[in-house]
Amino acid sequence: MVLSKEQTALLDKLCKFLSSIRGTDKVLMVKRASLKRTKNNVIPPRREADMKLPPPQPPMQLYSYFSKVIVLRLQARDPNSLLATRLKNLAAPVSDTRILLRYYGLIPLVQWIIFSERNPPATPFLRLVYRLQNLANLCYYPLEHLYYLGAHKVVPMSDDTLNRVGIWSCRFWAAYVMLYFLQLYQEHRLLQVRQLKLIQRGKSNSESKEALRAEQRSVSEDMQALLVNTIINTAYLPLTLHWSVEKSVFPEMGVGICGSVAAVAQMYSAWKSTV
Numbered sequence: 001m002v003l004s005k006e007q008t009a010l011l012d013k014l015c016k017f018l019s020s021i022r023g024t025d026k027v028l029m030v031k032r033a034s035l036k037r038t039k040n041n042v043i044p045p046r047r048e049a050d051m052k053l054p055p056p057q058p059p060m061q062l063y064s065y066f067s068k069v070i071v072l073r074l075q076a077r078d079p080n081s082l083l084a085t086r087l088k089n090l091a092a093p094v095s096d097t098r099i100l101l102r103y104y105g106l107i108p109l110v111q112w113i114i115f116s117e118r119n120p121p122a123t124p125f126l127r128l129v130y131r132l133q134n135l136a137n138l139c140y141y142p143l144e145h146l147y148y149l150g151a152h153k154v155v156p157m158s159d160d161t162l163n164r165v166g167i168w169s170c171r172f173w174a175a176y177v178m179l180y181f182l183q184l185y186q187e188h189r190l191l192q193v194r195q196l197k198l199i200q201r202g203k204s205n206s207e208s209k210e211a212l213r214a215e216q217r218s219v220s221e222d223m224q225a226l227l228v229n230t231i232i233n234t235a236y237l238p239l240t241l242h243w244s245v246e247k248s249v250f251p252e253m254g255v256g257i258c259g260s261v262a263a264v265a266q267m268y269s270a271w272k273s274t275v
Helices: 005-019 021-032 058-077 082-089 091-101 106-118 124-151 159-204 209-243 252-273
Strands: none
Touching (some): 058 082, 058 091
16 A cells, blocks of 8 residues: 555654554543543643643543543433443543553653743743642642542542542642633733734834744744633533532533533644644
8 A cells, every 4th residue: 555645644643643642542531521420631731831741632531521422312312222331331441541641740740840930931920820720730630649549449548538539639620720711811912912013023124024924823823722722721611610519510411512622622732733
């Protein structure tokens, strides 16, 4: 079989995407969203700093959440659906895989904290937001790991304690998500200022058109990334609030839909960043 250069490049990119933890998890996320409730990973704070947090693993997320929608639809038609049962049976190993892939998360998080302190963002407000996000994640990851170990009887823990650990883990995740909205708003304002300055530079005719076009492409790419991250964060918000309370009224179908939206958007972002 002979492939063209474009097909070969696409195949190479697909292999890199799926062989990375970031790529693998987002596929499983969409699938598992249809299986059963589970906490999910946080969203990377900054597109340009990949060391900040462990990769969010889009394929696993896609698998997780989209299959939740499928299972609920199948069970609505037939409560004894064999296909729904088989999909649900896959929920536990998919969930375990996703959590285990995040077990190294504290290491890149520490690396990101060091990087963000040595290379502070453009404004003092953003720096404060970053620090609060880092604090939330430093609480989130150990609690999620402890929850996983307790749920699998590796660490002895009562059911009540296990439930509290899981809820507080999600509350710190919810805090991160809300802080991320502040970051997105501030970064949008900075991009608007950058766009206005670019327009003024274009009117002055003091720079080459190629340089201005390159800068405009960069601004457009950052705007697009900001939009994608806003979609992801908006989809995560109801999930984090849902898992942060003991008795939530948020429907399981909503969990599947919101999780699938977040996973597809993260798969798009991960694919775009795969070289």
